[in-house]
Amino acid sequence: MHEDTIRQNADRIESAHCRDTVDRRTVLKSVLGVAAGPVVLSLSCASSDTLSRKERPVRFGMVTDCHYADVDPAGTRFYRQSLDKLGECVARMNAEDVDFLIELGDFKDQGRPPVKQDTLAYLEEVEAVFQRFDGPTYHVLGNHDVDSISKPQFLARVTNTGVDRTRSHYSFDIKGLHGIVLDANYRSDGADYDRGNYDWTDANIPADELDWLRRDLAAARGPAVVFIHQLLDGAGAVYVKNAAEVRDVLERAGKVLAVFQGHHHAGDCNEINGIHYYTLIATVEGQGAENNSYAIVEVCPNLDAIVSGYRRAACRTLTQARLTEQRV
Numbered sequence: 534m535h536e537d538t539i540r541q542n543a544d545r546i547e548s549a550h551c552r553d554t555v556d557r558r559t560v561l562k563s564v565l566g567v568a569a570g571p572v573v574l575s576l577s578c579a580s581s582d583t584l585s586r587k588e589r590p591v592r593f594g595m596v597t598d599c600h601y602a603d604v605d606p607a608g609t610r611f612y613r614q615s616l617d618k619l620g621e622c623v624a625r626m627n628a629e630d631v632d633f634l635i636e637l638g639d640f641k642d643q644g645r646p647p648v649k650q651d652t653l654a655y656l657e658e659v660e661a662v663f664q665r666f667d668g669p670t671y672h673v674l675g676n677h678d679v680d681s682i683s684k685p686q687f688l689a690r691v692t693n694t695g696v697d698r699t700r701s702h703y704s705f706d707i708k709g710l711h712g713i714v715l716d717a718n719y720r721s722d723g724a725d726y727d728r729g730n731y732d733w734t735d736a737n738i739p740a741d742e743l744d745w746l747r748r749d750l751a752a753a754r755g756p757a758v759v760f761i762h763q764l765l766d767g768a769g770a771v772y773v774k775n776a777a778e779v780r781d782v783l784e785r786a787g788k789v790l791a792v793f794q795g796h797h798h799a800g801d802c803n804e805i806n807g808i809h810y811y812t813l814i815a816t817v818e819g820q821g822a823e824n825n826s827y828a829i830v831e832v833c834p835n836l837d838a839i840v841s842g843y844r845r846a847a848c849r850t851l852t853q854a855r856l857t858e859q860r861v
Contacts (some may be wrong), residue, residue, distance in 0.1 A: 592797075597638060615816055629829060639817075653682060666771045709756075711758070737774050763796065794810065798818050836853040
């Protein structure tokens with residue numbers, strides 16, 4: 534196939550994912566059915582129609598910054614609508630039969646003024662929708678998750694499959710992929726964010742969590758992906774203050790494919806020293822289903838990760854060049 538034709542076909546796939554108007558499998562079949570010769574652009578890992586869930590590459594869903602609360606809109610944030618938006622995400626994940634579903638923080642919000650019992654009720658409502666997913670679920674702590682409640686209060690009301698409820702940072706393994714969840718909700722003095730006692734621009738990974746991260750990565754048998762709320766790929770208000778130190782740990786491990794982040798509602802995608810940093814667009818932003826945002830990530834045997842964005846979420850192919858010896 535001529536290179537221009539391949540690129541046009543790739544554009545068709547990306548457009549179908551991003552606009553969420555064409556069935557994924559139909560497009561893949563129509564394009565890949567005529568593909569021949571050397572592939573110069575990665576289109577898909579494998580057809581999930583012909584492979585069982587156990588045989589196919591690991592696929593997971595992610596969503597972020599629902600900020601659910603039963604409160605009126607503020608600016609571009611439509612808090613009440615996050616329940617329906619999340620419901621659409623969960624239904625898609627069940628239909629696509631992904632291996633797990635993770636949310637990247639700021640799962641809930643609070644009233645104006647905040648009332649603890651109302652905040653807990655918002656958390657329970659949004660978690661009930663999240664738990665409609667028919668598989669393992671995981672949560673990343675965001676700063677708004679502890680705006681008027683504590684970390685233990687949040688963690689007691691959500692399900693991180695197979696994880697101790699007291700853990701705000703943890704890891705898990707699914708089909709050879711090692712998932713790492715980090716908690717950057719610590720002040721510079723090492724104290725936990727707690728019931729709004731924090732400055733959202735002062736996010737840190739404390740020394741004991743960094744030590745745990747080093748040990749966890751050293752023990753990991755397969756390639757790893759990292760999930761965090763605040764950003765690791767820069768410096769400034771929305772970034773973890775000691776992000777450079779965290780990146781050094783990830784790079785030295787030689788096992789990390791990508792970092793998936795929330796917090797910065799507009800989204801972004803960068804690569805630093807061979808590790809991809811994908812920031813998912815916030816669910817709460819914008820009115821109506823057309824402004825929803827969620828994604829499915831498929832990790833291929835060659836360790837490329839294909840991000841299929843739905844609604845406003847960006848589609849990306851995160852290629853790997855330095856970790857080719859490991860396989861999922």
